[in-house]
Amino acid sequence: MKFTGSLCVAAMLFALPAVFVAAADTPARFRTWKVPATFPLPPVPADNPLTGSKVELGRYLFYDTRLSGNGTQACATCHQQQHAFTDARAVGIGSTGEPHTRGPMSLVNVAYTSFLTWADPTMTRLEDQALVPMYGDHPVELGLDNADSWLSRLAAEPRYARLFTEAYGTPDLTRERVVKALASFERSIVSARSPFDRYHFDRDDQAVSAAAKRGEVLFHSRALSCFQCHGGVNFSSAMTGEPRPRMEPEFPNTGLYNLTGALSYPPEDAGVYRITHNPRDVGRFKPPTLRNVAVTAPYMHDGSVATLDEVLDHYAAGGRTIAYGPHAGVGHDNPNKSEAVHGFTLTTDQRADVVEFLRSLTDEALLTDPDFANPWTAPATTGAESSGKAR
Amino acid sequence: MGTVLLVGGALSVHAQPRSTPTGPRTGTLVVAGEVDKALTLTPDQLKMLPRTAVTIEEDGRPVKYEGVLMGELLKMAGAPVGPNLRGNAVSSYVVATGNDGYSAVFSIAELDPVFTRSQIIVADTADGKPLFDYQGPFRIIAPQDTRAARSVRMLEKIELVRVKK
Numbered sequence: 001m002k003f004t005g006s007l008c009v010a011a012m013l014f015a016l017p018a019v020f021v022a023a024a025d026t027p028a029r030f031r032t033w034k035v036p037a038t039f040p041l042p043p044v045p046a047d048n049p050l051t052g053s054k055v056e057l058g059r060y061l062f063y064d065t066r067l068s069g070n071g072t073q074a075c076a077t078c079h080q081q082q083h084a085f086t087d088a089r090a091v092g093i094g095s096t097g098e099p100h101t102r103g104p105m106s107l108v109n110v111a112y113t114s115f116l117t118w119a120d121p122t123m124t125r126l127e128d129q130a131l132v133p134m135y136g137d138h139p140v141e142l143g144l145d146n147a148d149s150w151l152s153r154l155a156a157e158p159r160y161a162r163l164f165t166e167a168y169g170t171p172d173l174t175r176e177r178v179v180k181a182l183a184s185f186e187r188s189i190v191s192a193r194s195p196f197d198r199y200h201f202d203r204d205d206q207a208v209s210a211a212a213k214r215g216e217v218l219f220h221s222r223a224l225s226c227f228q229c230h231g232g233v234n235f236s237s238a239m240t241g242e243p244r245p246r247m248e249p250e251f252p253n254t255g256l257y258n259l260t261g262a263l264s265y266p267p268e269d270a271g272v273y274r275i276t277h278n279p280r281d282v283g284r285f286k287p288p289t290l291r292n293v294a295v296t297a298p299y300m301h302d303g304s305v306a307t308l309d310e311v312l313d314h315y316a317a318g319g320r321t322i323a324y325g326p327h328a329g330v331g332h333d334n335p336n337k338s339e340a341v342h343g344f345t346l347t348t349d350q351r352a353d354v355v356e357f358l359r360s361l362t363d364e365a366l367l368t369d370p371d372f373a374n375p376w377t378a379p380a381t382t383g384a385e386s387s388g389k390a391r
Numbered sequence: 392m393g394t395v396l397l398v399g400g401a402l403s404v405h406a407q408p409r410s411t412p413t414g415p416r417t418g419t420l421v422v423a424g425e426v427d428k429a430l431t432l433t434p435d436q437l438k439m440l441p442r443t444a445v446t447i448e449e450d451g452r453p454v455k456y457e458g459v460l461m462g463e464l465l466k467m468a469g470a471p472v473g474p475n476l477r478g479n480a481v482s483s484y485v486v487a488t489g490n491d492g493y494s495a496v497f498s499i500a501e502l503d504p505v506f507t508r509s510q511i512i513v514a515d516t517a518d519g520k521p522l523f524d525y526q527g528p529f530r531i532i533a534p535q536d537t538r539a540a541r542s543v544r545m546l547e548k549i550e551l552v553r554v555k556k
Contacts, residue, residue, distance in 0.1 A: 040451030203520060213524050220525040220544065221413050222493040233450050 034371075036192045038201045039233055042111035043240060048127060048180045050187060053166040056375075058185025060163055061178055063374040066153045067134070068095040069143030075133070075182065076374065078104040078141075082367050084292035085189065090303025098139040101269040103303040108291055108366065111187035112233075114240035118301045119251065119271040119285045126183035134179075148175050189372055191291045191363040199360070208360045215357025218350055224315075228340045235290035235361065252338035253283035255319020255331035256300055264334050266327060269302065283336050294359045295367065308355050318343025413491050417547050420464075420513065420529050424550035425483075427469025434515060434528045440464075443512050445534040456532045458514035461485070461549065462502045470551050472503045479555035486552060487531055490545035495531070497541070499551070509535045513546060 033050065035041060044050050061067060062075045073095040079085040085107035092100035102118050110116070116123040123129055133141035144150050151173045154160055161171040168177055198207035219226045229252055232239045237250060251272050257265045265271060265283040272281035285301045299305040305314060314320045318341055319331030332343070346354070366372065420437065422430040437459055444457045466472045471480035481500055488494040500506040511533045515522065522530055529546040536542070 038452060200523070216523070217413055217525040217545075222489075222491040223413070239450075 033188060034190045034192065036197075036201065039190070039192055040112070042187060044111075044187065045125060045127065048183060050184050051167065053163075054168075054181050054184040055188045056185075057160075057163040057167040058181035058183070058188075059372070060159065060375050061154075061182050062185050063376055064154070064157075066150060066157070067142055067144065067178075069140075069145060069150070070095055071153075073142055075142075078133075079107050081369075081372055081374075082295070084108050084191070084296050084363075084367065086296045088297065090298050092141065094139050094141040095143045096140045100139050100141070102301045103298070105288055106292065106296055107186050107189050108191040108363075109234045109289055110189065112239045113236070113289075114238050115286055117286075118288075120275050121251065121272060122275060126186050127179050130179045130182050151175070151178075154178075189366070191366045193365040194291065194363040195360045196357075197363075209356060211353045211356040212360040213357075214350075215353035215355070215360075218346070218354050219357055223344045224346075224354070225340050225342070226315075229287035229338075230290050236287050238286045250338065250340075251281070251284040251286055252340060253285075253334055253336040254300075254314070254341050255283075255334045255337040256304070256314065257283065257322070257327055258319070258329035258331045258334040259327060260329065264329070264336065266302075271301070280336060283334060290358060291361050292363055292366070294362045308358055309351070312346070312351055312354060315341060316344055316346060413545070416490055416545070418528060420546060421548045422464050422468045422551075423548065424486075425553045426465070426551050428467075430464070430468050432464075437513065437515055437529070440467075443510060445510050445512060445514075445532055447532060447534050455518050456512065456514040456530075457516045457519075458512040458529070458532070460502070460504065461487075461497070461511050461513055461531070462504050464513065464549065465499070465502060465551065468551070470499065472499070473505050476500065476503050476505065480553070482554040484552050484554070486548075486550045487541075487543045487546060488548045488550070489543045490547050493543060495541035495543050497533075509533065511535075513549075 033041075048054075062079075065071050065074045065077075067074055068077075077095075078087045078092045080087050085104075087104050090103055092102070092104045094100065105118060110126065114124065115121055116126065116129040117132070123132075134144045135142075135146060137143075155173050160173065164173060164177065165171045167181060192201075195207045195212070198204045199213075218224055219230075229237050229250060231237060253271070259265065263270050263273070263282055265273075270282045272284040273279070275281075293299075294308065297307060299308070299311050300314075305311050305320075314331075317332060319334060319337055321330045321332065322328050331337070418434070420430075420432045422432070440459045441463055442457055443460050443463075444455055446453050446455045448454075462472055465485070471477075471483065476499060483499040485497045485499060485502060486494055487497065497511065501509055502511055504510075511531065513529050514532045515527065515529055517526075522528060526544045531541060531543045531546055533541050
């Protein structure tokens with residue numbers, strides 16, 4: 001079901017142990033995921049089954065700066081755990097100093113995301129997406145060379161022989177194995193332990209404040225209609241999960257810009273238009289998950305909105321007005337703007353309630369969970385410990 | 392690309408801001424309109440009526456909703472259901488409205504157990520628990536719908552409209 005229906009999963013019992021241990025006959029991927037029973041099970045590609053050893057290898061790779069051409073950056077440089085795997089910058093900065101046009105997206109619950117990146121309807125597999133920051137040159141991110149000479153740098157690290165053997169049966173380092181392990185680690189990052197989750201799934205009425213409960217009503221009200229793009233257990237319409245078929249996200253244009261001239265959005269990033277070259281797709285971007293949104297500022301695809309209050313300003317106005325400068329324009333009048341962005345008025349108290357509700361989506365346990373933390377700063381685990389670990 | 396695109400402003404639709412997010416909650420359900428006997432039901436009164444349970448899938452998981460068939464509520468209000476639902480009465484419809492002003496329409500026939508097995512209910516529990524504030528205390532569940540757009544949350548009013556008298 002659409003929208004709020006998805007959030008109504010709520011009434012079911014929910015218990016998420018610190019370490020998820022499933023029944024013996026549970027499929028292997030249950031044993032390696034902190035997926036509560038009330039969440040759908042994310043899909044996994046048949047050619048990259050999720051295993052604990054592959055997730056663990058992926059964690060080492062994710063935090064390894066040898067995965068950049070000049071050895072200065074790792075995936076974790078732009079996807080930092082304390083910021084729900086974003087980087088607190090407006091836009092990402094690559095290993096050579098080149099700025100991206102977009103901010104790094106949160107990797108939280110990325111296993112549920114039906115379409116990856118901010119605005120690419122064709123990008124559906126993490127294994128494919130990983131190649132973009134690794135090898136892309138518009139802009140350069142990790143800046144790896146296509147000849148894969150960087151694999152020899154990894155091979156010099158003694159721990160990888162064991163980790164690759166545990167994950168794949170042999171110690172061979174290949175691009176495909178690296179990518180599959182990175183994707184597996186990313187899929188393991190499930191956020192489901194926020195106050196909102198305790199309130200909804202544990203039915204702990206004290207888990208969230210009265211203000212957050214009022215804010216939730218406003219969030220789902222017809223007037224605000226936030227749920228239309230940010231519904232479901234992942235607060236994003238771009239969500240998939242088993243056994244429900246893949247959803248088509250709407251890639252809404254929210255009226256963030258309305259430039260005069262050929263494109264209504266800054267030409268360096270016009271959203272889905274970049275892929276389709278269809279004028280109707282100018283300014284269309286994926287609604288990201290709102291889980292942990294209080295720790296992922298700044299907001300929007302280009303980080304041009306600093307705070308949650310300013311986000312509400314933007315939507316309350318039915319689109320952002322920029323009075324001066326090269327981006328001047330009335331976003332409210334953007335010709336591609338989604339009908340869901342219609343504007344609304346809130347009292348000061350109501351605005352505070354909505355923000356309080358958004359803050360209730362912060363999963364503090366995830367932000368410090370050692371299973372998602374940098375393994376290179378911790379003592380190395382033994383093979384026996386690692387291979388048998390239930391994540 | 393450098394392609395010149397003509398993305399003019401002429402297509403702009405100036406939607407009006409919505410100024411009343413939610414009003415005071417009545418906490419009751421009114422069954423009114425062109426019925427013989429309008430009703431106002433409290434949550435406790437609804438619980439005393441014949442119960443129906445339906446299970447739907449939400450986010451890939453089954454959720455069991457319980458409540459009262461809308462057809463049962465219409466019958467209590469004296470609407471033409473059962474043997475009386477024929478002729479001009481078949482053109483009647485129901486408007487269901489929530490506290491936030493959202494509304495959806497159901498034809499009277501799709502609410503009548505004599506006509507359909509769709510089991511559209513006014514739910515007051517999900518998996519045995521009261522609905523959350525943003526949903527309840529009453530919410531329509533239409534289990535045969537493939538989208539939840541008619542699952543009016545914070546339901547406060549059911550109105551019968553007779554197109555032909």
